[in-house]
Amino acid sequence: MNFRSNSSIGVCYTCPNRHFRFCKSLLNGSSNEFDAYAVKNLVFTAKQVLYHQGDMNQELFVLREGWVMLTRISEDGKRQVFRSVLPGDILGFQQYLHGPAIYSAIALVDSVVCRIPNIVKLCSTQPEIALSLASAAACDMMLTERYLTQITHRSAREKIAFMILELYHRLRLQRLNRGYSIHFPLKQEDIADTLGLTTIHVNRTLHALKDEGLLAIHKHELTILDYAALCTLVGSEFEMLATN
Structure with a gap:
């Protein structure tokens, strides 16, 4: 993953997404294990790839600002756009969190991504964060199902x-x-x-x-x-x- 780290962009407490979904659960959780100041802001320029399909995926990200597109290349070489990731959305969460990425992520515009540290440990000790991740995954699945309905009917x-x-x-x-x-x-x-x-x-x-x-x-x-x-x-x- 190629990126430019910028720790001066701000922390969770000044983020415009702090009142939404997963970010809210991180800040409002009961555990002291989450350190908002340990969150790293990664800056990507337009057309820059955050990670490629097949890359080993070991981290969880939240899009702070910008627009990221998730794509997959099929076995016959055709591209499919999975979905658009908008500010506040999660990146990198999949069935096997430490497995290969199932899609590529590319910034369509200059974007800032927050890297969330120790997510597996946080989920194991803080049920509200795990529940928030499950809720986000369910929302993504529901959106995908609606797109499939549109495509087929x-x-x-x-x-x-x-x-x-x-x-x-x-x-x-x-x-x-x-x-x-x-x-x-x-x-x-x-x-x-x-x-x-x-x-x-x-x-x-x-x-x-x-x-x-x-x-x-x-x-x-x-x-x-x-x-x-x-x-x-x-x-x-x-x-x-x-x-x-």
Whole structure:
């Protein structure tokens, strides 16, 4: 893993994610074994790989700021985008914490990742942290299942509408939206590899949604122009997105 460590960025007590999910459980835990000042901030530049699929995975990370994309390469050499990791999300948590990474992680923009020390020991002595990790894993699994539903049963319009709303709601939860606008560093091929579409199909569908006045994309900023219309496309899935 190539990175630049920067201990001056701040500690857990000043982190904007400290009130959310796993970070909150770390700071509010009953154990004195977690040392917030031992957390290391690792700085990655845009397009830099945090770790590769198959690398031995021995640490747990939380994305402090930025945007990271998780990808896998299949046996036939095709790339699949697993999901986007947004601020407050966990990286590196998998079935075998000390086994090879099941996906690669790449920073789409300049990003800061927090390395959490002694996570196995913390989980063994502090049930609330273990429960928080299990909850985060369940949320990730539920999101993955929803994407699988989109890939197998929905049209291209419905798939892209779902992805846009899903990302918008996650960013809004972290107060990283500007009204109905969000930073959107994903390329069309990233969208295609996430949703099981071709890049040409994504391009045509995005143009259609723009022409119909549903959204606009300009210089890595996506703006939802007709929120209700996108919600109609997503249907019942939207209700689950809006309540999580």
